[in-house]
Amino acid sequence: MLVKPMSKIKLEEDVSLVLCGxxxxxxxxxxxxxxxxxxxxxxxxxxxxxYMSRVRGxxxxxxxxxxxxxxxxxxxxxxxxxxxxxxxxxxxxxxxxGNTLILGDEEVLQDLDENHYNLLKAPFISxxxxxxxxxxxNVIAAGALSxxxxxxxxxxxxxxxxxxxxxxxxxxxxxxxxxxxGYDIGKKLLDSGRISIKIEKNPAISNxxxxxxxxxxxxxxxxxxxxxISAYPMTPSSPLQVFMAENASEFEMVxxxxxxxxxxxxxxxxxxxxxxxxxxxxxxxxxxxxQEAVGLAGMIETPVVIYIAQRPGPAVGLPTRTAQEDLNLxxxxxxxxxxxxxxxxxxxxDALELSHKSFNLADKYQIPVFILSDQYLADIYYNLPSLxxxxxxxxxxxxETEADxxxxxxxxxxxxxxxxxxxxKGLVCADSDEHDEEGHITEDLDLRTLMVDKRLKKMxxxxxxxxxxxxxxxxxxxxxKTLIMGWGSTxxxxxxxxxxxxxxxxxxxxxxxxxPLSSQVGELIKKAKKSVMFENNAQGQMAHLLQMExxxxxxxxxxxxxxxxxxxxEILIVLETLEEx
Amino acid sequence: xDPEIFEMENADIAWCPGCGDFLILKALKQALADLELGPxxxxxxxxxxxxxKLPHYLKSNIFNGLHGRSLSPATGIKVSNPDxxxxxxxxxxxxxxxxxxxxxxxxxxxxDITNIVLNNMVYGLTKGQASxxxxxxxxxxxxxxxxxxxxxxxxxxxITLGASFVARTFAADIPHTVEVLKKAIQHKGYSLVDIFQxxxxxxxxxxxxxxxxxxxxxxxxxxxxxxIEALKRALEGNDxxxxxxxxxxxxxxxxxxxxxxxxxxxKDKTPLFQRKVDKKKLKTLIDSKRSL
Numbered sequence: 001m002l003v004k005p006m007s008k009i010k011l012e013e014d015v016s017l018v019l020c021g022x023x024x025x026x027x028x029x030x031x032x033x034x035x036x037x038x039x040x041x042x043x044x045x046x047x048x049x050x051y052m053s054r055v056r057g058x059x060x061x062x063x064x065x066x067x068x069x070x071x072x073x074x075x076x077x078x079x080x081x082x083x084x085x086x087x088x089x090x091x092x093x094x095x096x097x098g099n100t101l102i103l104g105d106e107e108v109l110q111d112l113d114e115n116h117y118n119l120l121k122a123p124f125i126s127x128x129x130x131x132x133x134x135x136x137x138n139v140i141a142a143g144a145l146s147x148x149x150x151x152x153x154x155x156x157x158x159x160x161x162x163x164x165x166x167x168x169x170x171x172x173x174x175x176x177x178x179x180x181x182g183y184d185i186g187k188k189l190l191d192s193g194r195i196s197i198k199i200e201k202n203p204a205i206s207n208x209x210x211x212x213x214x215x216x217x218x219x220x221x222x223x224x225x226x227x228x229i230s231a232y233p234m235t236p237s238s239p240l241q242v243f244m245a246e247n248a249s250e251f252e253m254v255x256x257x258x259x260x261x262x263x264x265x266x267x268x269x270x271x272x273x274x275x276x277x278x279x280x281x282x283x284x285x286x287x288x289x290x291q292e293a294v295g296l297a298g299m300i301e302t303p304v305v306i307y308i309a310q311r312p313g314p315a316v317g318l319p320t321r322t323a324q325e326d327l328n329l330x331x332x333x334x335x336x337x338x339x340x341x342x343x344x345x346x347x348x349x350d351a352l353e354l355s356h357k358s359f360n361l362a363d364k365y366q367i368p369v370f371i372l373s374d375q376y377l378a379d380i381y382y383n384l385p386s387l388x389x390x391x392x393x394x395x396x397x398x399x400e401t402e403a404d405x406x407x408x409x410x411x412x413x414x415x416x417x418x419x420x421x422x423x424x425k426g427l428v429c430a431d432s433d434e435h436d437e438e439g440h441i442t443e444d445l446d447l448r449t450l451m452v453d454k455r456l457k458k459m460x461x462x463x464x465x466x467x468x469x470x471x472x473x474x475x476x477x478x479x480x481k482t483l484i485m486g487w488g489s490t491x492x493x494x495x496x497x498x499x500x501x502x503x504x505x506x507x508x509x510x511x512x513x514x515x516p517l518s519s520q521v522g523e524l525i526k527k528a529k530k531s532v533m534f535e536n537n538a539q540g541q542m543a544h545l546l547q548m549e550x551x552x553x554x555x556x557x558x559x560x561x562x563x564x565x566x567x568x569x570e571i572l573i574v575l576e577t578l579e580e581x
Numbered sequence: 582x583d584p585e586i587f588e589m590e591n592a593d594i595a596w597c598p599g600c601g602d603f604l605i606l607k608a609l610k611q612a613l614a615d616l617e618l619g620p621x622x623x624x625x626x627x628x629x630x631x632x633x634k635l636p637h638y639l640k641s642n643i644f645n646g647l648h649g650r651s652l653s654p655a656t657g658i659k660v661s662n663p664d665x666x667x668x669x670x671x672x673x674x675x676x677x678x679x680x681x682x683x684x685x686x687x688x689x690x691x692x693d694i695t696n697i698v699l700n701n702m703v704y705g706l707t708k709g710q711a712s713x714x715x716x717x718x719x720x721x722x723x724x725x726x727x728x729x730x731x732x733x734x735x736x737x738x739x740i741t742l743g744a745s746f747v748a749r750t751f752a753a754d755i756p757h758t759v760e761v762l763k764k765a766i767q768h769k770g771y772s773l774v775d776i777f778q779x780x781x782x783x784x785x786x787x788x789x790x791x792x793x794x795x796x797x798x799x800x801x802x803x804x805x806x807x808x809i810e811a812l813k814r815a816l817e818g819n820d821x822x823x824x825x826x827x828x829x830x831x832x833x834x835x836x837x838x839x840x841x842x843x844x845x846x847x848k849d850k851t852p853l854f855q856r857k858v859d860k861k862k863l864k865t866l867i868d869s870k871r872s873l
Contacts, residue, residue, distance in 0.1 A: 036873055162873050209870040222863055227853040228661060247866070249844040252856045254660055259686035263653040266646065266683075270626070270657025273644055274665070275854025278657070296647050387867050394858055420854060421624050421642035421658070422665050431637075431645045432629070440592075440637050441645075 007118050009079060009101045011197045013068050016077050017145055019138075020061035020092055021084030023054050026138035029163065031062040033142040035381050036159050038066045039210050041151035042201030046071040046382040050564065053235070053319040059091035066149060068200040072347070072382045073492035076567040080148075080195070082141045083108050084124060089117070101195065103144070120194055127181045136178040143182015148195060153183055208385050213377040213489075216348035217307065218243035219387060220355025221279060222251050225394040226305070228271035228278040230256040230264045234286040235319050236375035237309035241281050261286040265293035265304070272302045273430055275398060275420035277359050279305035284313045284326060291333040294368055298338025300430040301408070301416070301455065303362035303369075305355075306330075310374040312563045321563030322375035324488055324536040330370045331515055331545065337452065339365065339459045342515040343467070344372040346491025348384060350512050351377070354467070356392045363397045365458050366418055372514070374536070376565040377489035401426030406437040410450060414457030459516065466518040472498065473507035480507035482578055483528035485554070487511040487542050490534050490566055497571035506575065514542060515549075522550035532556040532578065534566060582617050584610035587640045595634055601752040601778030601789075602631060605699055606638055608755045609668075612762035624667050626655040628680065630706050632672030632699035649679025652687040652696065656839065659692045662852035663840045666766065667694040674704050677713040677733045684735075688742040691771045692839040697762070698735065698773065699752075701780040702787045709783035717821070719786055736815035739773045740808060740831045746772030747811065747831040751792050752779070754827070761829060770838050777825070799828035806832055 019030050031047050038045045043066040052058035063078075065071040076095045083089055083104035089096065089112060096102070101118050102109065105125040112119060122144060128137035139160065146156045156179055164175045189195055218240055221229075229244045231237070241255075248255040254271070258264035261282055268278040282290060287308050297304050308330060312323040330342050341361055345351040351373070358369040401419035405426025409416040416437075421428045429439030434451060436442045472495060473480055482505055486494045491510050498508050509524050511517070525531050525546075533543045533554045540557040547553055558574050560566055587610045596602045613623065625636035629648035636643035642665075646654050655669040676684055676698045687696070702719070704710040710723040713733035720727045739747045746768040750758040758776060765772035777796065779789050795818065803826075804810055811831035818825030840846050845853070 040873065159873055207871050209867060211867075211870050215870070219863060219867060222866075223858060223860065225858050227856060228657065230657070250862060250866070251859065252845050252849075252853075254843055254845055254853065256660075256690075258653070259682055262650065263683050263686065266650040266653030267657040269646070270644065270654025271661040271853070272657075273654065274624075274658040274661035275852065276657075276661035278661075292647055293650070296650075300644075300646075389860055389863055389867070392860075398854065420662075422621070422662050422852070423854070425621070427620055427640065427642050429637075429643045429645075431643070432647055433645065439643070441595075441634065 008194045008196065009099065009118070011079055011199065013199060014071060015066050015197060015199060016075055016079045017064045017066070017082070018061055018078045018080070018092065019082040019084065019141060020059055020088035021138070022056065022087070023052060023058050023060050024056040025084055026135060027060045027062055030138045030142045031064065033139070033159055033163065034064045034145060035210060037142070037146045037151045037156055038064065038149060039208065039383050040155045040206045041149060042203050042205050043067060043149070043199065044070045044205060044383060045210070046073065046380065048074045048376065048380045048565070051320050059085065059087045061088070061092060066199065068202070073496040074376070074565050074567050076569045082124070082145065084137050084141060103189070120189065120192065122185050122189060124185070127185070128178065131174055131178055131181065136174060139175050139178035140182040140185065143179040144186040144189065147183040147186025148189060148197060205383060208383040209387065210381060210383045211348060212379060212381045213348060213351055213373060214239040214243055214379070216351035216387065217345070217355045217371060217373060218247070219389070220352040221305070221359070222247065223352070223389050223392040224356040224359030225277040226253060226279050226359060227276040228254045228268060229280065230258045230267040231281045232258050232261045232264050232286060234283045236311055236378045237281040237283045237286070237307060239378055240307055240309065261289035262293065265290040265306070266296070268304050269293060269297055269300070269302050272304050273300070273420065275423065277303070277363065279307060281307040281309070283309050283311050284317060285315060287326065287329060287333070295334030295336055296432050297368040298334055298336065298340070298455070299432050301366040302430065303366050305358045305362050305369050305371065307371045307373065309378045310372060312561065318563040320375065322489070322536060322565050323561060323563065324374060325541070325561070327372065327514060327541040327545065330372060338455050339367050339462055340370065340515065341367065341462060341513070342370040342372060343512060344488035344514050345512055346377070346488050346510055348382070348387065352387050352389070353392065354512060360395045364395065365415065365462055367458065372488055374489050398423065400424040401428065407439040408435060408437045408451065408454070410437060410454055413461055414454045463516045466516050467513040468518040468520040469509045469511040471507065471509050471524060473504070474498065474502050475504050478527065479504070480528060481505040482507070482530045482532060483525055484508045484532050484534070484575070485511065486534040487514055490536070493566045493568050493571055494534060496568045497575060500568070500572060501575050503579065511542065514545065517546065517549045521546065522552055525550065525552050530555045530578070532558060534558045534571065536565065537561050582614040582619065584614040587613065587620060589638050589640050592638050594638055596631060597782045599781045601701065601780070602635065602699060604752040604755055605758065605776055605778060606635055608758040609697070609762060610639060611759045612766065615759065616763055616766060618666050618766070622666050624658050624665050626651045626658065626667060626669045628671050628675040630672040630675045630704070632670060633675060635670045649675050650683060651675065652680060652683040655694050656687060656690060656692045659694050660840050660843065661854065663693070663846065663850065664852060668766065669694055669696045671696070671698055673698060673700040673702065673714045674712045677735055685738070685742060688739055688744045688771055690839045691745055691836060693769055694771060695765045696771065696773045698775045699778050700775050701778045701784055703780050703784040705780050705783055716787070732819065734815060734819055735773065735775050736830055737812060740811045740815055743833060744773055744831065745770030745833040745836050748773065748829045749775045749777065749825070749827050751777045751796055751827055753789055753792070757798065757827065764829065768832070770836055796825045796827050799826045803828065805829045806834065
């Protein structure tokens with residue numbers, strides 16, 4: 001690319017800001033400050049971060065989109081890049097274009113060719129050093145961007161106070177000064193005449209809620225009646241563990257950090273056997289360790305919710321990146337055959353409602369229910385008017401036992417009334433061996449067949465109430481030629497791309513219950529001439545599952561597995577290519 | 582209470598005739614009856630192995646889970662409903678081998694549960710392999726040249742980790758086992774009762790008479806409240822030196838249980854299943870995301 005040096009950028013409707021620096025430079029804090037500042041300033045906001053699995057060094061970046069429309073998806077496009085380290089530019093090279101304005105200190109920009117890059121000097125680091133350390137560069141940068149975006153300085157100061165008050169008066173005072181420096185820099189940048197931003201603000205947005213995917217899932221777990229969570233720390237499931245731990249006291253839940261994932265799920269099953277709605281949270285290899293206990297849940301028919309925030313594997317893989325690689329692991333986890341449900345929310349409303357539903361269904365069918373998320377969905381922020389919990393109720397399926405209670409009573413639909421110890425006159429026996437109706441070991445092989453059938457029979461009802469996917473077409477018509485599909489966190493990037501294409505031939509089907517599949521899915525695919533599945537894995541795991549469930553073959557698989565989410569632009573390129581075919 | 586109350590009619594017992602497990606089953610029933618703890622109040626938790634089958638032979642609520650994992654569900658059960666009396670019954674392979682990590686961390690966590698380990702120094706259900714507590718030179722179909730690993734010393738480990746109650750008995754001494762089990766069950770906090778128990782089929786070395794010869798009952802001179810004294814006793818008998826002491830080795834007083842440490846039980850003892858979701862509070866939490 002070749003740019004005209006000193007070219008001017010004009011931003012209308014939507015801006016993509018990216019901040020990049022080394023781990024330890026406080027990029028995460030900038031994200032927290034910026035999304036809040038922009039939302040309070042009246043913009044719709046979205047943010048996503050990508051970071052390395054290290055405490056110092058490397059390059060971490062965060063994208064913040066501010067817009068007059070709702071924005072909820074990752075884009076490659078960078079309008080303004082704040083480079084807080086020299087490494088930032090090579091790190092983001094593929095996303096930098098002639099339209100990207102790069103802001104940074106002289107020392108960061110000095111070796112860059114002005115014929116190739118659109119550069120504008122801004123003394124984030126040098127001012128920070130004057131204030132007492134590099135660490136202030138993040139707040140200075142946030143201040144400069146807030147100023148450029150026209151965010152009221154009082155809002156910014158209030159934010160800084162909230163974020164840094166706990167660190168002591170001296171540090172807070174310096175951070176407030178850093179904000180002043182940032183706003184000064186921002187004014188100078190605006191005065192340079194090279195930045196023009198005209199994005200309509202709407203004051204009503206400031207009263208909307210601003211949350212991330214983790215908080216949406218966590219709220220659903222609380223509303224679903226979760227009373228017990230044991231888990232072992234692992235990125236990217238740790239944020240949910242933190243959310244539940246923080247809220248344990250307020251919502252009368254027990255949170256326990258287990259000694260390992262094996263203990264975590266076994267403990268949750270004990271809690272559930274005793275009547276507490278229970279869950280665990282984990283990722284990749286952590287879940288691999290839990291598989292034995294998934295089989296236990298299947299055998300003793302004890303409800304449990306398992307949250308898996310996916311990241312690239314195998315083994316340790318890329319700890320801080322995103323992937324959709326553990327569908328097969330969830331689907332086939334545990335020895336033997338038993339029913340299960342797998343959900344994969346793609347937006348915050350679904351994250352709330354499906355997490356809630358997971359607890360009700362786990363109890364109703366006495367099975368393990370999985371919530372598949374990933375690093376991308378867990379960590380993105382966007383604003384929305386509210387999360388409605390009005391109709392989210394806990395459905396109670398427990399019975400008070402009679403003296404002759406049989407835990408595994410054979411019934412026509414396979415569901416035995418579920419009692420718990422200490423609630424009624426009966427005794428509750430759960431056994432990981434094959435067992436009789438009372439729950440005692442048996443090697444009666446005819447009874448064994450009856451028990452397998454009893455457990456699997458529950459799938460009939462589970463299947464009937466499978467949650468359909470979300471169908472979307474620009475004209476709301478069913479006369480589409482190509483059906484675009486995805487599951488989980490690809491929801492917003494796919495939707496944004498489809499809206500942008502504005503093509504009646506295209507329709508989107510987003511799957512949020514992956515197993516078992518709703519019968520609607522097969523019907524919608526049959527109507528299309530061509531079907532395309534987008535997945536963040538290398539083998540098209542959902543496409544395979546779909547074929548297994550419906551007998552239908554997906555025509556095109558679009559697979560990305562480098563640890564980054566699909567960007568809207570990447571999807572657009574695929575859709576445009578499809579159109580030409 | 583009559584121990585008959587725990588009788589399981591028609592139980593098809595899978596233990597060999599003469600197995601030490603029968604004696605322990607009898608002692609446990611007696612201890613529970615003496616303490617007036619009826620079947621409805623009890624949850625017996627176990628893993629896999631011959632010892633893990635015991636809950637099926639004692640009328641109670643049971644959770645017979647996975648090999649080595651019993652302490653985890655036992656903890657989950659106790660913490661979800663502290664009104665229940667939770668007793669974990671495992672074998673030496675289950676508890677000290679497969680479940681070693683859970684053994685250590687459950688001690689640290691200190692839930693108010695009783696952990697009974699039926700220790701016969703051999704794997705029974707899988708037919709005669711060495712267990713973590715097998716003594717040196719013990720020959721098996723797997724350890725053809727004899728065991729060369731150091732035997733695991735569960736009592737020393739438990740005492741070192743600050744277990745709140747640590748004891749050992751010999752299955753053949755039923756009155757002593759009953760007495761110790763009663764104290765263990767009544768003790769508030771985690772209690773370990775390791776019970777020497779001969780396997781009449783697969784362990785021809787550590788027999789009834791061997792245990793009789795290689796153990797002794799501690800008398801009043803042992804002060805169970807002194808950790809270092811307890812540890813000294815726990816080291817006796819190992820490496821073929823001296824005899825294994827029997828009795829209560831260690832009691833740690835005043836330690837809060839896992840349940841007591843949790844905020845959920847600070848004001849209110851209601852079991853978790855009876856607690857509702859406070860939607861108003863959840864709405865407040867969600868609405869708090871509107872402001873800074």
